Amino acid sequence: MERQLSEIMTLPRLLPGLVGAMLVWGAGGGGGSPRLSRPPARGVTPPGGSCRACHQEIVDSFVKTAHARTSAEATARSVKGRFAAGQNMLRTRAPGVYFKMERRGAAFYETGVDTNHGSSRAERIDLVIGSGRRGQTYLYWRNGLLFELPVSYLTGMREWINSPGYRDGEIDFGRLIVPRCLECHTTSFPPAGDARVRRYSRAYVLGISCEKCHGDGRRHVEYHSAHPADSVGRYILNPGTFSRDRKVDTCALCHSGARDPKRPPFSYRPGEPLDDYLVPLSDRDVPTPDVHGNQIGLLRRSKCFRSSPGMACSTCHDVHQPKPDLAWFAQKCLGCHQVNGHPGAEQIGARMMTSCIDCHMPNRRSRAIEINMPTRRLALYYRSHAIGIYPEVAAAVLRSHTEQPDP
Ligand code: HEC
Numbered sequence: 001m002e003r004q005l006s007e008i009m010t011l012p013r014l015l016p017g018l019v020g021a022m023l024v025w026g027a028g029g030g031g032g033s034p035r036l037s038r039p040p041a042r043g044v045t046p047p048g049g050s051c052r053a054c055h056q057e058i059v060d061s062f063v064k065t066a067h068a069r070t071s072a073e074a075t076a077r078s079v080k081g082r083f084a085a086g087q088n089m090l091r092t093r094a095p096g097v098y099f100k101m102e103r104r105g106a107a108f109y110e111t112g113v114d115t116n117h118g119s120s121r122a123e124r125i126d127l128v129i130g131s132g133r134r135g136q137t138y139l140y141w142r143n144g145l146l147f148e149l150p151v152s153y154l155t156g157m158r159e160w161i162n163s164p165g166y167r168d169g170e171i172d173f174g175r176l177i178v179p180r181c182l183e184c185h186t187t188s189f190p191p192a193g194d195a196r197v198r199r200y201s202r203a204y205v206l207g208i209s210c211e212k213c214h215g216d217g218r219r220h221v222e223y224h225s226a227h228p229a230d231s232v233g234r235y236i237l238n239p240g241t242f243s244r245d246r247k248v249d250t251c252a253l254c255h256s257g258a259r260d261p262k263r264p265p266f267s268y269r270p271g272e273p274l275d276d277y278l279v280p281l282s283d284r285d286v287p288t289p290d291v292h293g294n295q296i297g298l299l300r301r302s303k304c305f306r307s308s309p310g311m312a313c314s315t316c317h318d319v320h321q322p323k324p325d326l327a328w329f330a331q332k333c334l335g336c337h338q339v340n341g342h343p344g345a346e347q348i349g350a351r352m353m354t355s356c357i358d359c360h361m362p363n364r365r366s367r368a369i370e371i372n373m374p375t376r377r378l379a380l381y382y383r384s385h386a387i388g389i390y391p392e393v394a395a396a397v398l399r400s401h402t403e404q405p406d407p
């Protein structure tokens, strides 16, 4: 599993002859395919813009979600990193090697400096990947290709770090962004016109938008605009009506961790069996929660999922809404469980609802993102979807309860 976690983030270094082989798109080419998305205006299409006339409530809350904001053009609003003097340096363990992050006018730059060789290299931050719930990675354009910048930013800790998978002390601007990365973090990223020249087109759509889960909505919009009296939704996919396996596949395209492709990226459409597109993980790969973790694999290991044929991701998640708090999720458990007869009810007391998730879906420490701070030990934590009984975790939650009683 660890092998896969690092692979998903470790991008190939650019070897000219290999670019063509690495940049392979689905038939019709990513978002350029006739089945996906209207011709986008670069960087400014608000997710769900063409849906808002009739689904205003959904669109207005969806634009605030992490999905809608997971990629963006670099602007003072989208770039969360700190650029003020004193907060804009990443020192490394290699003496004389450091990175400096700067704002020049409306643009943002990362510069790698090696004083030993008197060399330095600066590149502009062009695109932002990551809504910034936890962190962001930055990309730059070069000759129609996208490359990862060597320094990423952790939002909660307000720290610059080596981008995941990068070696501390190395100045590496050469990691190519492959389409699979963009398949999970954008709506579409078609290749440039001439298919023989492997380049990204500028006609991309950033953020994850409605059509990623509902398919192309153009015919639906046309039909309902022309037939305003028809109250039955037509010519649109609704994952709510899929079988459980296809529902889960809608999310698994991006939430089942690193998997080898069977078909080119951007060719999957909601409602199709995902295993035809990505090689299924073997049962021997025990998933662990992490930044590019496998929520599906973890959930499948739980009794809740195995004993409830109807349970899917949307049993607990409403992807049209920004993330709610933990007590809201605990209410979802009560759809199937009662806490009256809970074996630990007496000890747990008032913590029953507020700690429900912490006891049964514990947070686990990230192994994919290392944070090397000389003075502080920091870590990131990810929620396990292997819902179950964790006696040590529960005991720790109860201990923290006795030490710090609720006011
Ligand atoms: C001109 C009006 C109109 C526009 C624009 C529109 N829809 Fe709809 N949509 C409807 C109506 C009417 C229904 C049926 C009533 C309902 O479920 O709200 C519907 C239903 C749906 C459903 C549920 C279908 C089902 O099987 O239950 C989905 C999903 C949907 N729309 C998605 C979208 C998306 C995505 C867009 C933008 C690409 C969009 N709609 C744009 C009118 C519209």
Ligand code: HEC
Pocket (backbone or CB within 6 Å): 065, 066, 067, 069, 070, 071, 129, 130, 131, 132, 133, 134, 183, 184, 185, 186, 208, 212, 213, 250, 251, 252, 253, 254, 255, 313, 314, 317, 319, 321, 322, 323
């Ligand atoms: C096209 C890829 C893609 C698909 C499809 C997708 N997700 Fe996500 N999801 C992401 C990415 C990328 C993030 C991280 C966003 C960020 O913070 O930058 C994310 C974040 C999340 C989060 C955490 C943020 C939050 O809002 O709470 C949840 C929960 C989630 N997804 C659930 C789902 C569910 C449920 C489905 C299926 C109905 C789904 N996702 C389908 C890519 C996807």
Ligand code: HEC
Pocket (backbone or CB within 6 Å): 008, 009, 011, 129, 130, 131, 132, 133, 134, 135, 136, 137, 148, 177, 178, 180, 181, 182, 184, 185, 253, 254, 255, 256, 257, 258, 290, 291, 292, 293, 382
């Ligand atoms: C298989 C789909 C997939 C691929 C490929 C992928 N990601 Fe992600 N990424 C996700 C999902 C899903 C999340 C949210 C995970 C969570 O919160 O548990 C995420 C989270 C992130 C975050 C943190 C967002 C935040 O604010 O918490 C960053 C940064 C990120 N990815 C960058 C990248 C980059 C750069 C690449 C390509 C080099 C990449 N990812 C490849 C699906 C993917």
Ligand code: HEC
Pocket (backbone or CB within 6 Å): 047, 048, 051, 055, 058, 059, 062, 067, 208, 209, 210, 211, 212, 213, 214, 238, 239, 240, 241, 314, 319, 320
């Ligand atoms: C990450 C996947 C995802 C994205 C993105 C997404 N939806 Fe949905 N949508 C779903 C799922 C899953 C359901 C079915 C929920 C259920 O099981 O009840 C759904 C259901 C719907 C419905 C049916 C009515 C309802 O509320 O259940 C409408 C309408 C709809 N979506 C519109 C939109 C619009 C408009 C957008 C973009 C602004 C959008 N969706 C973005 C996954 C998504």
Ligand code: HEC
Pocket (backbone or CB within 6 Å): 303, 304, 305, 307, 308, 310, 311, 315, 329, 330, 332, 333, 334, 335, 336, 337, 356, 357, 360, 361, 387, 388, 389
């Ligand atoms: C769709 C229904 C459903 C939902 C929602 C649900 N569960 Fe379950 N859960 C079940 C079923 C069914 C079982 C198996 C019961 C049995 O075997 O007796 C189960 C078993 C469990 C167990 C026992 C696990 C074990 O390994 O023995 C725990 C703990 C649990 N659930 C906690 C939760 C929590 C916490 C939530 C909310 C985050 C939740 N469940 C949401 C249906 C559900």
Ligand code: HEC
Pocket (backbone or CB within 6 Å): 248, 251, 252, 255, 295, 296, 299, 311, 312, 313, 314, 315, 316, 317, 323, 324, 325, 326, 329, 332, 357, 361, 381, 382, 383, 385, 387
């Ligand atoms: C039984 C309820 C339940 C089900 C079913 C469920 N989740 Fe979650 N999920 C949660 C809870 C609770 C959290 C934690 C929210 C928090 O920490 O604020 C969460 C968090 C997440 C996150 C963010 C994880 C992190 O640590 O950043 C992602 C991504 C996610 N879920 C995806 C999925 C996907 C994909 C599925 C379907 C395979 C799914 N979830 C099914 C309850 C559920």
Ligand code: HEC
Pocket (backbone or CB within 6 Å): 330, 331, 333, 334, 337, 339, 342, 343, 344, 348, 351, 352, 353, 354, 355, 356, 357, 359, 360, 389, 390, 391, 394, 397, 398
């Ligand atoms: C302080 C931690 C803690 C909290 C809070 C908590 N549980 Fe539990 N839960 C446990 C432990 C520990 C067990 C196993 C107890 C045993 O077998 O004696 C358990 C057992 C269960 C079981 C198995 C039931 C059985 O009869 O074997 C279910 C289902 C469950 N919890 C659901 C929930 C739900 C749902 C919530 C919140 C709404 C919740 N729990 C809150 C720690 C907790």
